[in-house]
Amino acid sequence: TSGSIPVFVDGGDPIGPVGDTLNITADTSSLFVPGPESDEGGFTLDGNERVSYDHIEASSVSDSDDYGGDLNVTVCGTNGDDDITVIGTGTNSYTVSVNAGPAVAYIGSTDLRIEGKSGDDDIDVDVNGLQLDTFEVDGGLPTAGSDTLTVTGDTGISDDAIWTPTGVDSGRLNLSNLGQVIDVTTMEHVIYDGETEQETLTVEGEDYGGFARFVHTPGANRDSGDVAIQNGDYGGNSLLGISYEDLGFNGSVNFDAANAYGGATLVARGTASTDAFEVDQPDGDILLTREIGRHVTLTTVDIQQLVLDGLDSDDFFTIEINNPYDTIDVLGGSPGDSDVLRVEDEYGGDRFEVNPDTQTGRGNIDIDNDTLDINYTGIEHIELVAGDYRGADALIVNDEGSDNLWEMFGGPLTSDRIQIAGRESIDYYAFGTVELVNNVGVDTFRVFPTGLEAFSTSFTVSGDGDDLLEVVGTNNPDTFTSATGTVTTNGVTILFNGVTTLKELGGDGDDTFNTTFITGVNTVVDAGGPTASDILNVTATAGACITQGAESTTGTVNDSSACAAAASDIDYFGVETLNIRSSTAASTLVVRGTQDNDTMEVQPVGGTGLNTGRIWTNDGTVVTFNPATSNNNFSSLTVQARFGDDTITVTPIANIPVAVDGGDPTGSDSVLVNGTTGTDTITFTPTPATDDGATVQVNALGLVT
DSSP states (O other): OOOSSOEEEEOOSOOSSSOOEEEEEESSEEEEEEOSSTTOEEEEETTSOEEEEESOOEEEEEESOTTOOOEEEEEEOOSSOOEEEEEEOSSSEEEEEETTSOOEEEESEEEEEEEOOSSOOEEEEEOTTOOOSEEEEEOOOOSSSOOEEEEEOOTTSOOOEEEEEEETTEEEEEETTTTEEEEEESOSEEEEEOTTSOOEEEEEOOTTBSSEEEEEEEOSSTTOEEEEEEEGGGTSEEEEEEEEEOOOTTOEEEEEOTTBTTOEEEEEEOOSSOOEEEEOTTTOOEEEEETTEEOOEEEEESOOEEEEEOOSSOOEEEEESSSSOSEEEEEOOSSSSOOEEEEEOSSOOOEEEEEEOSSTTOEEEEETTTTEEEEEESOSEEEEEOGGGSSOOEEEEEOOSSOOEEEEEEOSTTOEEEEETTSSEEEEESEEEEEEEOOSSOOEEEEOGGGOOSEEEEEEEEEEEEEEEEEEOOSSOOEEEEETTEEEETTEEEEEEEEEEEEEEOOSSOOEEEEEOBTTBEEEEEOOSOSSOOEEEEEESSOEEEEEOSSTTOEEEESSTTOOOOTTOEEEESOSEEEEEESSSSEEEEEEOOSSOOEEEEEEEOSSSSOEEEEEETTSOEEEESOTTSOSOEEEEEEEOOSSSOEEEEOOBTTBOEEEEOOSSSSSOEEEEOOOSSOOOEEEEEOTTOSSOEEEEETTSOOBO
8 A cells, every 4th residue: 555655566586477466455546657677667546655666477456445446547658669458357347468567457446547658559458347437548649650449349248339539539439238438539540349249330420520421441351441530520630530350240330420410421442353332222231242252231320422432343333222322422443344333223113314424434323303313433334223123213314415326225134225425334124214315416316126125114215406316127027117206116116306317227127117207307218128128108198299319219208299308308218119198188199200311100000999009210119109008198190200311101090190291301201101901092182382291091091191
């Protein structure tokens, strides 16, 4: 027991396995300072003079109160690099060793303070059953920024550790299930050791702090890692973070920002190898699987922004949208060819809107009008999965404002794929409606409808008024049907608006095109090969005009017998048969030759029950008007040979007058009017005051002029 005079105890050389033991009693306080040798040191007890010792191998300090201890203990390190170890041995008892010195047993203590002093100190605390009123650890001034505190809880019981930073080098570790709080000051590193007992470490923002930012970096093992913390109120200053080890593979790290009133962000980093991130619904748990297996789960409370940072290699990100976050940023990292972002909906009824950025691999996915914003960078592939495969979700894809080529075709498995200008691909599954939107620029939408299967209600292309829609068939026989705002290919319908050109590409095979005139839209039919059996069926509003092109199976159909070029013209290529009908009675069909020498022939077509006829120019497309199963609304035919030395052969058609105009030049065109195979009455009447006009009446057939 200390008193008013200093006491020095020299144990001498030990003669037994334990050595010399010094037992001390104190009433209220004990301050320990180590000596220059491991078996030297001194205690200041209750403010009295120091008790110093030399050659002591074991010691203890006990509270003098027989009815319960209230001893306040301070243990100091040296000014060098110290190793200080605290081991709990009971509720109010523990041992403390400094460097290679003896472990001093303290009994009846309620308060403990560890002071590392100068140097790079390593302080280890094994709490066990310890329950002190106050437990303070002060690292002191480091020489290289490396004071480290490692805390281990108790075995066989959950620690429920909670770390709360209080400054750039201070914080509080609360082992809440053990009833022990450790206050930490002037410390550079804090490590929590879960002893592989499936522990949960909770990391909080600063008490009553502003914006909090947590950065989680996985460690070398699946249950180790590091958490850095910033507080926006300090201009982004770093707070004292915490590392963890040996949580157990079923352990977890919880980020709780309930006390960060300014909002909070969690950055979850991957590794330099291949990583798979998953954000689960409904709680937003973050799972990271890497080459060595699945990392411990990250959970969150009151985190508004989540950042998934894949770093290097090929990473896969899966986000279930019914999570608690406002914003999720996905960083694919490098290399630039293989990072995948997958966004999933479980319940359906949601709206996905994809907004690519001007930079390839970068953009935004807006869920339900900013309910959740997913921003991505460094992503090469996007997968969007609708909820519960019920077709209740809507997908909208916008462009970034350039003149782009869009391509839409069947993707892997049961998905469809959207590719804009060779940038990140977008695969989608089981949506109800899909809409592609161009807001700025002159874009081409190239759609391969036959392979599309991942939408159930509608697929819409929305241009900005000057765009091209290309609908591509297969190398097998295809059927295209187009009208205002819609084109169907082999049973798959594409809706459209805001385009000035609709191009239907048949490819190989014997294709059939059913078209009408679309106001403001030039329809281009390219039947492709082979060269014998592609059919174009056209329904005119009233009169119509067909102009033979320079190539034999090409031409233009105009929705007016005035033959004035219009935005709604139908241009065709590679068409062997053109069937045309009119929606208005008493309409006129005009068929025009080329600007070269033409051979044109008009013939009736029997067996239809209608006034059906056909006409072709040279060896080109055969035009049939009033075809079978239509009507007699074309009641007259005009043939305009136009330029060149032309020969027109007409076999008159019942009830259809035919007017033939040889065009320029005026001295070298000829017309041949055929009779029938029976006895004919033919009346030839020259036109007065002309030398190149006449009428020919064959029996009661249509008059040829």
